[in-house]
Amino acid sequence: MKKIAVSIVLLSLMSCSEKESKIVVAELPQDNPFNVALNEPFDYAKVTGESIEEYVTYEIDKASQTIENIKSQSKATLENTFLPFDAVMNTLGQAGSNSFMLYWTSTDSLTRAKGLEYSQKVDSLNTAISSDKNLFKQFETFKASNGYSELNNRRQRFVDDIIKNFKLSGVNLPDDKLETFKALKSEITDLTSQYSTNMNTANLVLTLDEAGAEGLPENFKDTYRTEDGTYKIPAQPSTRGPVMDNATNSETRKAYQMLYSNRGADENLDILKQLVDKRYQLSQLMGYESYAEYNLVPKMAKNPETVWEFIDDLVAESKEKAIQDLEVLKTARKNRDDIPMDQTLNPWDISYYRNQILKTKYQVDAEKIREYLPVDACLEGIFKLYQELLDLEFRKLENASVWHEEVQAYEVFENGKLKGRFYLDLYPRPFKESWFYAVPLSTGKQMEEGYEVPVAMLLGNFTKGTDKLPSMITHNELSTLFHEFGHTMDALAYEGEYSLQADTKSDFVEAMSQIFENWIWDYDILSSFAKHYETGEVLPKAVFDNMVNAKNVTSGLSAQGSLRSCMYDMNLYDKYNPNTPLDTDQLWRDIDKQLGVMDWYIEGTHPQASWIHINTHPVYYYGYLWSEVYAQDMFTIFDTNGLRDQKTGVRYRKLILANGSQRPVDEAVEEFLGRPMNNQAYIKSLGLE
Template sequence: MKKIIPVIVLMSLMNCSEKETKATVSELSADNPFNVKLNEPFDYAKVTGASIADYVNFEIERSTAIIDAIKQESTPTLENTFLPFDAVSNKLNQANSNAFMLYWTSTDSVTRAKGIEYSKKLDSLNTVISSDKDLFKQFETFAASEDYSKLNDRRKRFVDDIIDGFKLSGVNLDNEKLKEYKALMADISDLTSQYSTNMNTADAVLTLDEKGAKGLPESFKETYKSDDGSYKIPAMPSTRGPVMQNATSSETRKQYQMLYSNRGADKNIDILKQLVEKRYQLGKLMGYDTYAEYNLVPKMAKNPETVWKFINDLVAESKDKAIQDIAVLKSARKSFDNIAEDQPLNAWDISYYKNQILKTQYNVDHEKIREYLPMESCLEGLFALYQELLDLEFREIENASVWHEDVQAYEVFDNGTLKGRFYLDLFPRPNKESWFYAVPLSPGKQMENGYEVPVSMLLGNFTKGTEELPSMITHGELSTLFHEFGHIMDKMAYEGEYSLQSDTKRDFVEAMSQIFENWIWDYDILSSFAKHYETGEVLPKELFDNMVNAKNVSSGLSAQGSLRSCIYDMNLYDKYNPSKPLDTDQLWRDIDQQLGVMDWYIEGTHPQACWIHINTHPVYYYGYLWSEVYAQDMFTVFEKNGLRDQATGVKYRKLILANGSQRPVDEVVEEFLGRPMNNKAYIKSLGLE
């Protein structure tokens, strides 16, 4: 039997009197692992499907009561309207993030099922709330008041962003269209979760004999050797590099790529078609010509024209270098395998021949470098650098309650004050999400009884160690680790008053983590932790110099590959024509012809069926390159002041990372740079200047 208790939402501002909004809701049971005091970690080890259901239902009931109370206010103010709405958003987002995270990571099938079920339930509620006309009327009433005009810029942005968000969520539609909007959002939520499940549960395994496995690193082979002597290699992100870069047999590489690019394709091809169609319908319903036009409104780019110009300019900048890169790869192919240079280059051969060039012409062997990068040492080095640079302290939580024994938990401190908490879930396992993400679990917010610190989780799929060998990563994977941990630091840095101001523009968010990839290209920093797993020998300076010299091998081709993905994403969501059914396979061929560099598409594959971005993050891929331009420009300040300069690091943390959406992005970037930003550093980083 549930008790009935009064829930008090305290809303306070500096120098403002406190006001209470009371509602009557059911109490969350004391033994529910999500029932904790301020800044106590959730008891993840005890989470069950039932506890997720109770937790989410409690938050829904409480939030619904608070929303109803807001709508009853006779004179809407910041304190009685926007602040309780921020409180509701905070709790619902926490519940949604945790439910979805456990869907991605739990080893229990019931917990995973309840995680996605209740995440979708919260998605539906958010759709209802964000299109609530009575609630929106309260917001508009305050925005038209004299009190609104007296707000400082940060609080005006807070109010304006909420109102703009409601406008983009169908609040101004008539009742019939609003019903259609809600149905579309529910369908899209359903389809995206089906797509993810199909991709993550695909049992794609390449079985090789000794001949087929020739060239693969011995340690890698040992990891996947079966009792019958064959090698059973799952096609997933953590195995892709070792196979595609090292397998001597072109047929092995092709077979692997076929498997990798078809994960979940039997169902996801159709799901993607439905997603594109429904998102198009959503954009039209909202008064836009395309879904991309609708999606880009709140981003820095603002419209498809800006994105297309950005993409096309970079295509032009990188094309000549890409064509040169192909000639170099063909020459290497001729040298190694005596294949005539007038023969087309196969997409599944690019990584292999690039790797051969690195090993023979630059004396760079990724597998030998891996031996200097055991995961444990890399984490120690990463922690040491981030703590020093950003003036923070990380403390591991002993005997932390986590969802899997591999997971580690840490608290972050700023001069002795708790600043945040993060979890590391770094290695693959069955049914776990297979990509690499920083997953925000709680954004950070001022509460009436203190500051609720942000919480995040780094989800990785790095190769796990064995009884004989520790986990070791490539330099490229180290870059991924530094990148994703940069996202963690972005979240840990936030200290704003409102949870709804914790996120920056979606096409800038990658910049704040991409910048940190630069540190692993400094020898003093890399050598401080890059030590051989057996001998303890420091990564030789000569080998590092070779890596630097080889850094831009195939950089033009790599840029074109990224741009190809950007173009595909934008075509899906900006060029969709309902009168002409979309062939998502043919689109790859059309883009290859348009770029005029090479045929990337492999017949019989469907990479669009296992590409998480176009599923859950549509009209996003250009943001990686858009952000990279900002990242490289901001890095010039560290190059000037010193890569370990704490004053610059703290300035970056306080000005850029901690900002969220409290100030305009370009404004804070310009303040950090001391000048308007430009793309010179980015072009230089590709070797295209």
């Protein structure tokens, strides 16, 4: 049934002054595109700024009334406290996620503005709810009752995790400190939004003449050629590889990297300093030494010491290979351009000379391989594989209501039963978020009228096709597509009772998609869809074998580069001292010196100004490597049983992807492996064994 319009008022979650200005009659019109029946898709094509405002206001008001009802219960039970709370967080999560997604993707400026504004209103209400002392008191009352002790382990974890999150949200702080905590959270939300907007609207463009464009792929040049014969190349993720891998002129590569690493810098350097300082203040309020210490409490790593030990071990493990890689690159430079071995290798030259090694020593040309990877064929291959492996069925929604004509929609079925829905938004356009993400739009949850299925969106920015050529991607971009679609499958695999148990530990979440990157390194898999866009020729086995042989070229240097980012993130949020001025540029130099391999930092650049992780996901970057260790270990089971083995795939879906937080991660992984996990497969994957 559709959402019923009801008249309610916003009660005591906000201050008195806010109550006077916010009291509204919440009615969701029948023609609002978000007013749909259970598991009916939102009517995105009809969404306007006004409809976002109506929808989110309705959900906020309804949530506020529910919270008041929970607090008024004379005897706290699971059914009258935690279950309605889960329902509230589910609907607010949908409202916030969809609003923010439209801020990222809509072509309409008012819709984007309202999407941001009302996603922030949801954030504000979430902060108010999670610090509501009377609500928390009800939860603790139930925790101390016999009703809690009678719950099974999964439901006890559900209760325990909610209580833990309330404590981390400052609910036990004195009133004055709690108000400061909430103010800081609101300020941080505003700053992260400003940062993202500045990054995505930077619009920095590199203009090249024919000499400057030498070496760039012809189809790439065709895309950015102007009427006066120059090339205007936007500095964005989709253009980085083609330029940095192929531009013959070192000055072209440097100029591009300077632009790319300065997106949003004018405003975002100051915003980043404010974010680091405010997050530090927040952690101090909570009684922690650093923001990292506070942030890591609910994660697998638990504390900064564990993360630093993890990073330091991998730094030591990969350093020798990284130094060897550097000499290999210098040798390639000497052979290609007769530059002496004792001359420093510039950071903007790494990708280029690596690509030269791939082309000359291994006969691996990324641009030629791209011709075998049209996006549509890759999607068809991915869909076929995931359906077969995970025992699912994808059905395209024809004439689906979407926010842009290029967006595609699919429904997912298991044995004829609706399992979920996903959207694909794969190409760049003005004002759209510029990175690659799998974005959950709603989680699975048991409802009175049936099961509410999860919904997710894959946001990409692959190079668009032209009148002459289809959209084609590199093998590395194919890895990204497999990775992000893995996240999408993770979101859609959840089948738990509670919405709040849909998410796993945030430093494990990447493992569940990283594992799928391994499938593109199997010839049987890859050749099933990697066919030349013109001739239909299958990617030659000899070319694939060369790709495998070249897989770990500069793997040590790549590992050190990732670890460098981990160290930067952790230094910002674990080593910050408010009494010492924070120079976020100097930090890059200090880390380079500490690693002792090469100077990666380019003077005059500020890559920290367009790095989404340290903005919206602080103390997260180590999680990619942490997760990779788990991913490679879990992949050994597929490697043994077969990459198309459906029994293993379904077991992986049920035990790992569908788990969320219903049981401990290590327990689920150990059951899947049949043994405790280890890092041997990860070390081997880097060629470091």
